[in-house]
Amino acid sequence: MNTKAIYAACLFAALNICTLSARAESNVPAQTYTYGTHLDIQKVLSLSEDAQxxxxxxxxxxxYLDSTGHKQALNYRKLSDNCSNQN
Known part of the structure; x- marks a missing residue:
């Protein structure tokens, strides 16, 4: 019975450590794009836009992830996806 409690406590502690590191990584400050900004994009993780x-x-x-595997964030301006059906 004691070993089950110890295993459960270790598992709980390990999950908490993983969760904390994931939360710290998700709070990456966003860079605002300006013309000429050098972008090092290896893999895009998510794209979103304001609803209009x-x-x-x-x-x-x-x-996105850069070439070193670090998570980065970028704010920029673009034409709405609603423009794709208009000429």
């Missing part, structure tokens, strides 16, 4: 029902310029956010 019409075609126009919106704020967008990209989370």
């Amino acid at each position: 029902p019409t075609c126009g310029v919106v704020n967008a956010h990209m989370t």
